Amino acid sequence: MIQPRTVLVCLVITLSTAAHCKHLHHGRTKGEVRTVVIRAIARAKVALQRQNELNRFYRDIGQDESRNLSPFKPKTCNQHYAVYSFLRPPAEAEADSGFIVSHAAREISQVLGVSIDGLRRSYIIRQYWHGYISSFCTARDVSCDTNAKYRTIDGSCNNLKNPLWGRSNRQHRRLLQPVYDDDINSPRQISISGNVLPSSRSVSNAVHNQDPCCPLEEKDFSQFVQQWGQMLDHDITDTAFARGTDDAAIMCCDLPPERLMERLECFPIPVEPGDERFQNQACLTFVRSTAAPGDDCEIGRRQQLNQATSFIDASFLYGHNDEDARQIRSFMDGKLKITMEGLFPGGQEDLTHCQLSDSNEFCMKSGDFRIHEMPGLTAVQVMFLREHNRIASILQNLNPQWTDEDIYQEARKIVIGQVQHITYSDWLPIILGQEAMMRLGLTIFTTGHSNVYNSNTNPTITNIFGVSAFRFGHTLLRDTVLVEKNGDSFVKNEDVFNRPGIIFSDMGRGAAQVGRGLSLNPSSKADEKVVNSVRNNLFLDENGRSMDLISLNIQRARDHAVPGYNEWRRFCGLPFAIQFNSGPGGLVDHSEENARKLSSVYRHVEDIDIFPGGLSETPLPGGLVGPLFNCIIGLQFQDLKFGDRFYYENEGRTGFTLNQINTLKKITLSKLICLHFNQKQVQEDPFRRPGESNQLKDCNDFEDIDFEQWRM
Template identity: 35%
Template sequence: MKFINKSIFLILLIVLSKTQADSFDEVNLIKTRKVVIDNTFYEKCVSKQFTCYSSAKYRSMDGTCNNLQNPLWGSSFSPYIRLDKAYYADGNFSMRVQFRDGKPLPSARTLQVGIFWMQTPSWDIPDINNYQVNQFGQYLAHDITLMPSNFAVPPNDCCEVQGQKNIPLSCQAVIKVEANDPSYSIINKTCLPFKRAMTAAIDFNCPIFPQIPFNQQTAFIDASQLYGPTPKKAASLRSFQGGKLKTEEINGQKFGIQVQRNGSKLCGGRNNVNYCFNRGDVRNNQHFGLILYEETFLRFHNLITDLLIELNPHWIDETLYHEGRRIVIAFEEIIVYRDYLPILLGKDYCDSVGLSLSKDNKTVYDPTIMPQLAVEFSAAAFRIPHNVAPMFYYFLDQNYDVTEIYKLNEFMGIADQIVPINKLEELLRGMCYNQGRSPLPNYNPLITSRLFHGWVKGAADQDLASIDVQRGRDSGIPPYYKFREICGFKNITSFNDLVGIFYDDFDIGRLQLFYDSVFDIDFIVGALLEKNVEGGMVGETARCIIADSFFRSRNGDRFFFDVPDQPGSFTEEQLDVLWSLDLSQLFCLTTNIDQLPVDIFKPLEVLDMYDCKSIELNLGPWKVDNTG
């Protein structure tokens, strides 16, 4: 097997069978391990027969046929893989219990209050990066992972059925709230609603045991949050004219199409919402920052198709659409690996393990690499960046004076505030100018007690930190000590072994107040308490798991933008254009903003600026000679 940059990093040799396969070996950190991947889904649960064409220039909408030998690898609506065995009390689906006595683990909310609550400041401690790092990370997450619960089956609020006979299986994991809870006791709230994730066996009639959740998105970075993860969804968003995505004009501005204005499920059933956009991912209306990214990426696609049709007036709608999509995907891939991951994981680390991009060292596609994301990544490790979600959105005018301030939790699922003239630009300016939230162990207080405040019944006043702990248990991921072993770090056999790993050794004492054994610590709890790696925003254990999935998603992707010698490979001239682009230029090209920082992830006041009027997109290398 070939290795990027001669690194020996995280290559997970997945043999889709009942046999075991060596997993991965990271530079001096990750020891060779064994994983067992069930082949049931691929052999027994898919009736459709695939005919894949090696000559295909464009990737499919649902990720199928990326791997010609294994057409379903990385496709949407397929099961996650595991990096270790499932940790369920009954070996199948019951939530993990205490190691020593088999009693229930402490409530996720009890852990949030007892370990993190007292350390949570009432303001955002500023970071060296701005809001854009958090926002791009969430936009990316919505591209590659969605672990849905089945809200089509009642009840929506699982707390309402507690105490009844025959509680639905999906509602048997609500989060207990203590009577002395510092926030919820005031409103007599004793239960936080929680629905278990949909699994292959229970929800899709695919007998994989132990249970394994499904990924509704493709595992590839393919802008499915914009275009949709299935052909049907993608078709619903297309205009079928000039390769464009559908738009509507609102206040003289182009926005994407909307769903039903009032009572739409995509906007949480709220009756006071006037604008609710329809995109490739159901979470797109979640808050202002996501809507900004969805709208500007949509406009970017349509701008590209306008330029392509000028260069190639003979191209039909289908060609324009897929070529535009191909360029947008390549752009997102570049931002992820060139700009975002070095900030999240540390540049030196990315260089050393083969995650960095290089013009001179192109990605080597390896068809033996399973690109599907690990459940440990989606249910835990890539949730760690929730700790940098800011409390407020600031809107700034051209003079950088604040015009509006909105609390994150009170304006979720609402787009009304950003559709008036210049408001998208004011939001963008605020996200660039204001320093982001420093990556500390705690989440901001607005999302740990008042998440979705004022939203729909059953979702209002949630705690994201508790949800993240519970989702890890729901998915059967290993406890914290096991992740340390998976990543090749020193084995954890006692609380004393945690000394020097966390921000503050005092946290070890807090853990002992709630966990009976060091073997009980939830992964996300331990990972949040870890010291951040040098030059990065997460601890070393989370970094290990995050890096694994991004390595496989890239090196197991036949259509990744710089993979050579494929029917869909870009020319060197086209690659030069793609390499020259950055996120600031995209925002310049798709909004009426006057200037933006050259480095979109750093606060405005410390950086060189682009004059947005001078930014142009030259797609000359895409011109095709049609004289013959």
């Protein structure tokens, strides 16, 4: 006979008959279920402690690479990469909570024989779960000022009904359920046939190899297209990965299988024999993204943490949290800290985050740790640093009664408006094409407000956008950086990754020289190929070791368990493939050559990873991405526009006046280049190369904002 308490547990778990439930749950009583929950959470805590002990052990014996504390000591490729995905203090506690939640959820599911969705539907299990997980995971909460005129630094309280939407240090949003091999935590590794998926490096070699002899160029677009995209990416996404003791870089290769299985955050990339670049290496180190708990610490599948705010809010300049924002501000006249050369100053905790070659250099402190990854990225951030302080000076002169806080907040609001305007008016149409812009409601009118805010629209960055679709810009990268001074010179990417020396050159004029080069240097062709400087020589160090950015992209999507290419085609309402050719029923948006490349490495079309599948699609007319990435990127920018209460075109207390928005819409990237890169002439559209239809113009011919509209 089934005991009454057993029936109760069964009913709330499965909403089925007691007899059927007893079969599924082995007749467990409420007390037994409670014990399972308590034991699973305790064991997850022990597993976390064990990982910390292993990290200390491997750091002490030299297996893991300790943090390089000297910016003048050459960094290894792993130390460079660790800087790129630095886990900042506000997120550390979230990462531990995420580990405990996902590992405990897996054990409860396995012991009770209930799917994770069944556990989430169970009132009793959820009651026990929240009663005991609260010691290890604190539900996020926030109090909002409903009358606030300006957006918060961390993105909270943008949506007053859902104040955590878009906030920094939250989990990415899912559009489709993850497909973990165990449904909860283990990365996607198994083919539809039951075999192991091909190595990410093998896919990179088969699909994305670029012959260094003959890189193709975009005939029209400049390198600024890629650079603006990277700036935006760092504004809205920052997914950190697990770190070792004292921020050591976890090394997952050269471990015996039994030791590798102990390191739960390791997910190394196998390297096939005969690999042209990584000879005599069995694998490439890969460390999993840190796990993130949900806002309410709910039992569930592993999710990933976004340290950035989801909004286009220039947080690459101002910071993603209040502590960073305070370190960047001067608290005088509304300005940000700046050196005599017009650069970011150094920050105490940032001193080791780049590699220096001269005593006059330093690692700069901006709103984002990744400022030095590429010189072009540094130059664009410097441009907006100078623009903020220019605006602050103008506002102070117009309104001497304003406080430092008044000036800072209004200057920040204007800069954010500039970034949003240039993004939606000039940059995004190049990526998506005008047809998609109009269809998705993303077109910007030359004057007036556009009250598009919808409080039901969730702007939180989606997992698939950050981990795959918005990485399309990697195909636009060149192997070199153009430094435009008296005579043009080119510098290899390998020589400047995370090394700011080129920015400090010529008494700080290097930022302007690199920035001008972005508007003159052509982009690589938007296709499936990626240049060697990032596909083979990413973060190349003095020992000749490096990484493959494309392998990392593919492996990261598997780590996050995002579904494969075909599932996303179904999601977007696009024809999905049942065979590898490019004809009907096949990869209809691929060339025959690219379909062949995919078939050479994948056994089944359902196995195709989204990054190689999406990037190798033929771009739509008027855009730079194929139908799938057009869909995913377009949906995200819809959410970022319609789900942002402070979006620059909205009117009201949080917006600009009619005269202010009309003059703000006259700002162009050309004008910013003129103002801050010491240029006398710039082409009308810096996202396109100079030519007959995009001629150079005198800088005085570009309109500036009429700041008289801010006189109070």
